[in-house]
Each structure stands twice: as C-alpha cells, then as structure tokens.
Amino acid sequence: MDELSARSDADGGTAVVSLLGAADLAFARGDTSAAVDLAARGADRARRAGLHGFLPDAHTVLALSALRQGDMSVSAQFADQLRDYALLGRTAHGPSQCAWAAAQLLEVRGGPASAAQLIAGIATDDRLLLELLTSQPTAAAWLVRATRKLGDEVLARRVVAGAGALAVRNPGLCSVGAAAGHAAGLLDGDPDGVLAAAAAHQDPWAAASAAEDAGKFLAARPAERQRAVEAFESAADGYAGAGAPWDARRVASRLRALGVRRGRHPQYAGRSGPDAGTLTNTEAAVAELVSQGFTNSQVGERLFISGHTVAFHLKKIFRKMDVASRVELTRAWSRVPGASREGARAS
Structure with missing residues (x-):
C-alpha cells in the first residue's frame, strides 16, 4: 500500500510539473489563455495531490497572465499572497520568479x-x-x-x-x-540598442516591450517623431498579438499624445455578460479598477485619462449597471459572468 501511495504521489508530481511547464511555455509565447488554463489545472492537481509546494509556481503564471490581460481583480488577489510566498520562503521552485511576479503586481497597485x-x-x-x-x-x-x-x-x-x-x-x-x-x-538611453533588442527578442511580448521603450526615448526627441510612432505602432501590434490588452492600451495612449489614433482598443479580459455588455472598453476598465478600491485619480493614472474623465465614465457605468454607489458597483461587478470563474482560479 505504501508503494502504491508513493507511486501515486510520483505520478501526481509528474503531472503537475508537466502542466506547469506547459503553462510557462504558453506564457512565453504569448498565449495567455492557454497559460491560465494549464496553470489552473496544475494548481488543482497539486492541491488534490497535497503537493502545495507547487502552488506558488501555478499562482505566478496565473497572476502574470491576469496582469498581462488587464484583469486586475485576479492579479490583485495574488499580490499579497505571492509577496508572502517569496518573503517567507514558501516556494521551493523558482523563488525569484515568485518575488518578481509579486513585485510587478505591487508596483501596479501602489x-x-x-x-x-x-x-x-x-x-x-x-x-x-x-x-x-x-x-x-x-x-x-x-x-x-x-x-x-x-x-x-x-x-x-x-x-x-x-x-x-x-x-x-x-x-x-x-x-x-x-x-x-x-x-x-x-x-544608456539608447533607442537604437533597444530597437535591436526588439528585433532579436523571440518572445512577442518582450519584443513589444522593447519597441515601447525605444518609442519613449524617440518621442523625447522632436526630430525623431516618425520613428517614435513606428516604434509605438510595432509595440501596440505586438502586445495585441501577445494577448496583453493592458499594455496595448497604454501604447495607444502614447500614440494619441503624438497625434496618432488607432481604430480599436484591445478588450479587457474576463468581463462580459448581460450586466456589463453595454459598457465600452474604457468603462469596463474603469469599473474593474474602481471595484478593486482605486480612487478616481489612481484609475486615471493607470488608464492615462484624467480623474474628471473617470468620474464622467463612472456616471455612465452607474446608469448602465443600475447602481448608485461604488460599493454597489463592486458588488455588481463581482457577479459579472467571468468574475466568479476567475476567482475560482485564484483560490
């Protein structure tokens, strides 16, 4: 019986490692939906097998995927948890990745x-x-x-x-x-060096990130405006292809500052259904952040709009979702199809 149990534990561990390895690969190639699915399955297998040491690895992929997709409700749930995993040494596998993920989430939040x-x-x-x-x-x-x-x-x-x-x-x-x-x-503040890195990156998200960084350097030079636009356009397309709407929207805002408007903003993940179906992309993003407790000015900073514009969007959100306060919005938003599903993944 002990031999059978040991074999079962080994088989369970092999399955968990396989799922989490596949999740890492999916995340690296920009397929965040597949990464979330694989990591969630890996976490479930780890819990059922009692292999809790693997949970930080699964939660790292889930948190970074949620952040990349712009789903702040899920990423916020993981921020403190991953920080504690890292600081208390509760992960035996990839402690640095756990700490890095927690740092990114905490930076976005505060x-x-x-x-x-x-x-x-x-x-x-x-x-x-x-x-x-x-x-x-x-x-x-x-x-x-x-x-x-x-x-x-x-x-x-x-x-x-x-x-x-x-x-x-x-x-x-x-x-x-x-x-x-x-x-x-x-x-070094070298846009050409960063552009060379963008061309060399095999990870589509990393290439987009480098193009955005190069665009920021170039945008600070009036004579390089056209190159800045080209870099930002490349970054926006790369982020969209890598399943990173949060990043793509940020770059679209940078392009607007240069007088260039893109036709369509990327969608935020995990929010659709009868209660929120009439919201625009920006309204959905505002509702998501407000439901996490951000103030109007904090929401504005993250969406590159003014606090007054956030207040304007909130009025429309309240009307469309038939709520009268931020507290009621938070409750309603938690019931939007997709929210409970993502919350289950975070447990």
Missing part, C-alpha cells in the same frame, strides 16, 4: 515604492538574480526600469551587469542576449 523590498532583494542577491534572469530573461528590463524609478542607479547597473554576464556565458541563447541588450539600452 507604485515602485510598494515593491522596493522585493526589487532590492532580487537585485542584490546573486543567486536570485541569476535564477530569475535565466528563467525569465525579460525580467532584466523590468528590473532596470523599476530600480531607476526608485532612484537606485547602482542596482540598475548591477542588473545590467548580471544580464550581460549571463549572455556572454550563453552565446547560443537568443532570448538571454536580447534581454541583456534591452536592459543595457535602457540604462
């Missing part, structure tokens, strides 16, 4: 300062930094941006040095080389 402890913890620990840059090369550019927002150039340079050293040791890994070039270009 700005870089709220994730400072995790960011510094990764960037100052040689083992964690190497582990993260090996498994998630795109983390290099994010860490450079985050450390510079915190005003810590020393940490930014440390990340770039780590990414560069990893690329030198692994010349055959295109993703590692592209990530190192992206991080170095960010540190």
Whole structure:
C-alpha cells in the first residue's frame, strides 16, 4: 500500500510539473489563455495531490497572465499572497520568479515604492538574480526600469551587469542576449540598442516591450517623431498579438499624445455578460479598477485619462449597471459572468 501511495504521489508530481511547464511555455509565447488554463489545472492537481509546494509556481503564471490581460481583480488577489510566498520562503521552485511576479503586481497597485523590498532583494542577491534572469530573461528590463524609478542607479547597473554576464556565458541563447541588450539600452538611453533588442527578442511580448521603450526615448526627441510612432505602432501590434490588452492600451495612449489614433482598443479580459455588455472598453476598465478600491485619480493614472474623465465614465457605468454607489458597483461587478470563474482560479 505504501508503494502504491508513493507511486501515486510520483505520478501526481509528474503531472503537475508537466502542466506547469506547459503553462510557462504558453506564457512565453504569448498565449495567455492557454497559460491560465494549464496553470489552473496544475494548481488543482497539486492541491488534490497535497503537493502545495507547487502552488506558488501555478499562482505566478496565473497572476502574470491576469496582469498581462488587464484583469486586475485576479492579479490583485495574488499580490499579497505571492509577496508572502517569496518573503517567507514558501516556494521551493523558482523563488525569484515568485518575488518578481509579486513585485510587478505591487508596483501596479501602489507604485515602485510598494515593491522596493522585493526589487532590492532580487537585485542584490546573486543567486536570485541569476535564477530569475535565466528563467525569465525579460525580467532584466523590468528590473532596470523599476530600480531607476526608485532612484537606485547602482542596482540598475548591477542588473545590467548580471544580464550581460549571463549572455556572454550563453552565446547560443537568443532570448538571454536580447534581454541583456534591452536592459543595457535602457540604462544608456539608447533607442537604437533597444530597437535591436526588439528585433532579436523571440518572445512577442518582450519584443513589444522593447519597441515601447525605444518609442519613449524617440518621442523625447522632436526630430525623431516618425520613428517614435513606428516604434509605438510595432509595440501596440505586438502586445495585441501577445494577448496583453493592458499594455496595448497604454501604447495607444502614447500614440494619441503624438497625434496618432488607432481604430480599436484591445478588450479587457474576463468581463462580459448581460450586466456589463453595454459598457465600452474604457468603462469596463474603469469599473474593474474602481471595484478593486482605486480612487478616481489612481484609475486615471493607470488608464492615462484624467480623474474628471473617470468620474464622467463612472456616471455612465452607474446608469448602465443600475447602481448608485461604488460599493454597489463592486458588488455588481463581482457577479459579472467571468468574475466568479476567475476567482475560482485564484483560490
């Protein structure tokens, strides 16, 4: 009986590892829907088999996929959980990835300062930094941006040095080389270097991220406006193709600032049905963020609109969803088809 139980545990562990590995691959190629499905199945198998050490890995994929899709209700649920996993050492597999995911979620919710402890913890620990840059090369550019927002150039340079050293040791890994070039270009303010990284990235989301970064550098130079537009257009298309509507909408806002309007905004994930079906994409995004407790000004910052515009959208949302307050909106929004399904995945 003990032998049968051991064999069952081993089989269960193999199935969990297989599902989570497939989820990682799906996320890397930009198929967030498949990543969510595989990670949710992996988490379910892990719980049923009592293999709770795998849950942080599953939750990391679920959280990053939700963030990329713009589903803030799910990503917010994971932020504190992943932070605790990382800080308390409750994950034996990929602790750096767990910390990185938590840092991204916390930054979105409360700005870089709220994730400072995790960011510094990764960037100052040689083992964690190497582990993260090996498994998630795109983390290099994010860490450079985050450390510079915190005003810590020393940490930014440390990340770039780590990414560069990893690329030198692994010349055959295109993703590692592209990530190192992206991080170095960010540190140096070199749009051409970042564009070269965008062309080298094999991950479609990473390529879009590099194109956006290059566009920001170019947009600051009046003579380079057309190149900035081209970079942002490439980023918007890349994000849309990688299942990242949140990022695509941000780039569309950057294009509008340059006088360029794209015809259609990407959809936010997980929100449709009779109660919310009449909402526009922007109204749905506002409802999502308000239901998470963000103020009008915080919602505006995330959607690149003014707080007054958020208030205007809220009036229309209240009317369309037949609610009279933010509290009632939060309750109604939690019952929108898709919300309960995503909530189940987060449990």
